[in-house]
Amino acid sequence: MRKIVVVPDSFKGTLSSIDFCRVAKKALDGEVIAVPVADGGEGTVDCFLEMGWNPVSATVTGPLFESVEAVYAVRGDTAVLESATACGLDLSGGLVMKATTYGVGELIEHAVEVSGCKSIILGLGGSGTNDGGCGALCALGAKFYDSLGNSFVPVGGTLGLIADIDASELPDIDLTLMCDVSTTFLDAAVIFAPQKGADETEVLELTAGLMHLASFMPGIENVPGGGAAGGLGAGLHFFLKGKIVSGIDAILDAVDFENLISDADFVITGEGKLDESSVSGKVVSGVARRAAALNVPCIAVCGAAEIDGTALNLSAVHVISTKSKTLEELKKTIKDDLYAKLKEL
Known part of the structure; x- marks a missing residue:
């Protein structure tokens, strides 16, 4: 046969x-x-479920700090997640200045701590955020401080308030980032923020915020795909050593x-x-x-x-x-x- x-x-x-x-x-x-193939956006998890991977549900923080239900796929010690299920464009209501990726970090933590996964594949498409991944990093243990020494969870509109970052408590995770855009970190807002609800003034503010955040991440400006999901790709690449790969290569490797x-x-x-x-x-x-x-x-x-x-x-x-x-x-x-x-x- x-x-x-x-x-x-x-x-x-x-x-x-x-x-x-x-x-x-x-x-x-x-x-x-x-x-079946996906590019890291909406439908990525569905492709893996179609191949017989097991669905797992988790309640996480949505882009506007509300609770949302997210589903990811698991086989063995590998999990496939979509950032859009926790911070998607359809959940953010066009409020990109206030939107967070916090739930993405919670989703990663759930896959590791609850499902026992050692390898995480995260699709970066379809987000409604532009926080440089700060929210996700906070959920995983990073601390962001303002000039007065107060810790806070930065969102797109408050990236400029970051005075210090403590990443010492972040976990060691085998993380692969599915991304089919080559957009770099500092171009994230210019290219994608308008479709997420930002006006011209807000695009400038978001870009300034990303430039400020980049000062804490030497060399991040030139990483292809770093601008995916409002800079989530860059944040997870720099602080968690996540590997940014094309959607097709991530899928072929996973199977x-x-x-x-x-x-x-x-x-x-x-x-x-x-x-x-x-x-x-x-x-x-x-x-x-x-x-x-x-x-x-x-x-x-x-x-x-x-x-x-x-x-x-x-x-x-x-x-x-x-x-x-x-x-x-x-x-x-x-x-x-x-x-x-x-x-x-």
Whole structure:
């Protein structure tokens, strides 16, 4: 019986990675192992739950210091968390100046202390915060002091009040940060704060606050991805030594991809449109590169293709349908079209 490993990206606007995997399990003959992909934002935990990881619930502090219920995924001693479940844009009410990542730190602590996890994978997408990770660090034991020596939990609008930081009580955690943006720390507010509710004046204030916080974190300004989740990436990278990696690499590492495909007949990946941007993209290129290293054939199934896949080390490229359809028509037929194409493989 043939073994097929399926690792697709989403088809933007028409098909999620999870739905692609579900169709593949129905259409393909043989042992089908599906690995749905997320970029660290909303839906990251769902992808791991789809793969059979166990859900764990925790009550943590929300972005406006209210209680919220968050769910993360656990397998063995590894946990996958989403920062958005504790400080997401949908929870912050556009109040980015007052929003905290405190609940993210509580979520990490819960995974370590309650679930007994030794390795934490944290998705950084979809936050409604811009506190540089100070809230999360406070929840994990860091102390932030103002000029009068009073300890406080900094938020985006009060970063400039930080006079001293005591990080001596922070735990030693094996932390991986899933991030598919290269935004640096000092650009976090300029690029993302407006969509979180900040006006022009507040963007300037938030940027000034991040610049002040950066003075306590030498060299942090140039770390790619440090600006993810309003600087949460930088804070956890600097103080907890968290490793910032792309979403696809974090997922492939978490499922032990090389071992998974070592005896596979072939790998299937895919995305909505295969073009020149795919070469420097994340999912298709990442999957194909790692499959090629083990000489395992990798096939791409796409909605459209402008390149033949040679530059991506793809064994073949299959286009689902060449018929011109509107977006609304595609939404209705994409699963059936995908099923029909996969049946041909």
